[in-house]
Amino acid sequence: MNTQQKLNTQQEFDTRQQPGMRCRAEPGHGPGMHHDSRLVRRLELDSHAAPDAFRRRVLLVSALAHAAILVPLVSALLLAALAVRFALAAHIAAAAAGFALLALLPMAAALLVLRTLSGRLPVPAGRPLTRDEAPALFDMLDRVRARLDAPRIDHVLVDDRYNAAIAQRPRFGFLGPFGVLFGQTNYLTLGLPYMLGVPTKEMTATVAHEVGHLCGDHGKSGAWIGRQRLLFDMLHQHVSGHAAGSLCHRAAAGVLDRLMPCYHAYTFVLSRQNEYEADRIASSLAGSVANAQGLVRDTLQARWIADQFWPTLLRQADHAAQPPFMPFAAMKTAFGAGYAQWAQPQALAAALAVRSDVHDTHPCLRERVQAIGERPALPRPVERCAADVLLPAGTLRVLVREFDEAWWARAARSWQARHREAGRERSRLAELDAQPLAALSPADLHELALLRVGLVAPAAAKDVLACLLARPGGPFPRAAFHFGCILLAEDDDQGLFQLEAAVAHDRTLADGALHAGCAFLERSKGARAARLWRDSLLPRAA
Structure with a gap:
């Protein structure tokens, strides 16, 4: 099983952990959302200079976006009604038939929009967790709601x-997506790993942050705009998917293609502004120290569970037909045992070096902590997790x-497929190890290096990778990537050149190279050096 296959297998094993925390009220802006980066930067300056005025501008843009849909919809319905009236009033059969056919086009366009708007958001x-199952948790939610005057x-x-x-x-109803009639249903989702990994006070701050997205004028308008963004995205995806086979769809797609980047830019900046406001609400309720500690813990611990906990469990498939421990049963203990791994000054420095970008409405960790008047610091170990406090043992x-x-x-x-494959790989590793490196072809050297990386340890592949990279017939980008990682683990900055060579010939290695290179530079030369190297590598990976 090669490296990429193992990666794919890991993605099947894990539980889709994401190293982000405290989602906004609605999902939305990510790599799939396209907006003008320069416009976003300019609008951010406007939002900082005059937050209330900017919010009014976003509401106006949203109203205009609605008009771009509703005006053609109403016009189409009126045209269809007018054509039907002429058809009924016509005394000549051919004229009546012509008017009837003329009514079909605007009716088809209207039905297209109405069908999309009537779709339910997922x-x-x-x-589901009930009050009877977790009375203490629901009592905490009630207290937070009462303090914030939040909706149910x-x-x-x-x-x-x-x-x-x-x-x-x-x-x-189809008017529901516009938030005009019938009200809303509110869903709070809490991750079991999260409740097992944080203290109660930090979880209270997180809940206050989430509920804060629905409170006050900023929360209500932000949540409404979030729903509208999902609605417009749904409409855009529908008409774009059918543009090739329909004139109505093609025309609508053309309008939305021009509208959506600007609309996303405005709503993106407002969503980021709302994140700061939700953080202030969380700090006012739970205290700025607890909120800041939670933000740091969430960032570092979420990264640890994605980079260490799940891969460690996955590697057991190489030797055992069944897991030696089940993930959620072991998670609370693992968080405590792993504290020394993730609560490291260099891990905090790396997290603070990350800057806000235009792909995530959440500001970066440094800006969020500074905005609530605190300084980032490593959190203390958890004595008793929120799950133990707020959930009955049963x-x-x-x-x-x-x-x-x-x-x-x-x-x-x-898991079992990987276990069987690992047995075959161990046999193949023994076969290749029995031969001198000089006798192996470049393909065999590459295979041997990956087998040692996967089954033994990365350092065990160093001599094989050096031999392969010295051979003619390259480039060998994956070999350069692994060799670079080994050198950096030995504090040899020549590994950076190997990572750069790897990315130059295989852009799929960019994420891993950035992670390894920036982590090395953070601990050896500081955040500025890591940022400069990252900025120099990104154009090659584009």
């Missing part, structure tokens, strides 16, 4: 991510068992 996934949380869900998020969904056992069973149901086939 409901967040997760295991209709559903509490638990999922398998290290995360927390709130979402609103319209209750009824409920927690049930959740852990259910999530472990669900994980193994998804992972069992891939």
Whole structure:
């Protein structure tokens, strides 16, 4: 099994952990969302200079976006009605038929828009949790809601991510997506790994942050705009997907192609402004120190669970037909045992070196902590996690068992396939190891290096990789990548040149190279050196 296959297998095993925390009220802006980066930067300056005026501008842009849909819709319906009236009034059969056919085009356009607008937004996934199952948790939610004068949380869900998020969904009717009638249903999703990894006070700050997205004028307008963004994205995707076969779809897609980048830019900046406001609300309720500690812990611990916990579990498939431990049952203990791994000054420095970008509405860690008047610091170990405090022991056992069973149901086939493949790889490794390096072809050297990296340790492949990279017939970008990582682990900055060569010939290696190179520079030369190297590498990876 080669390196890429192992990566794909890991993605099947894990539970889609994402190293981000405290999602905004609605998902939205990510790599798939296209907006003008320069416009975003300019609008950010406007939002900082005059937040209230900028919010009014976004509401105006959103109203104009609605008009771009509703005016053609109403016009199409009026044209269709007019054509039908002429058809009924016509005394000549041919004229009546012509007017009837003329009515079909605007009616088809109107039906297209109405069908899309009547679609329901997806409901967040997760295991429902009731008040009877977790009275202490719901009492905490009630206290937060009362302090913030927040709307009711209709559903509490638990999922398998290290995360927390709130979402609103319209209750009824096609007018529901516009938030005009019938009200909204509010969903709070809490990740089981998150509750197992943080103290209660930090979780209270997170809940206040999430609920804060729905409070006050900024929360209500922000949540409404978030729903509209999802609605417009749904409409845009629908008409773009059918543009090739329909004139109506093609015309609508052309309008939305021009409208959406500007619309996304305005709503993106407003969403980021709302993140700062939600952080201020969380600090006012739980305290700025607890909020800052939570922001740091969430960033570092979420990265650790993605980079260390799940890969460590996955590697057990190389030697065992079944997991030696189940992930959710072991998670609380693992967080405590792993504290010394993720609570490192260099890990904090690397997290603080990350800058806000135009792909995520969340500001970077440094800016969020500074905005609430605190200085970033490593959090203390958790004495008692929020899950132990807020969930009865019986409920927690049930959740852990259910999530472990669900994980193994998804992972069992891939785990056992990898176990069988690892046995074959060990046999192949022994076969290649029995031959002198000089006698092996470049393909065999490459295979041997990857087998040693995967089954033994990266350092065990150093001599093989050096031999391969000295051979003619290159480039060998994956070999250069692994060799560079080994050199950096030995504090040899020549590894940076190897990573650069790897990315120059294989752009798919860019993410791994950036992570390894920036981590090395952070601990050896500081954040500025890491940032400069990152900026120099990114154009080659584009």
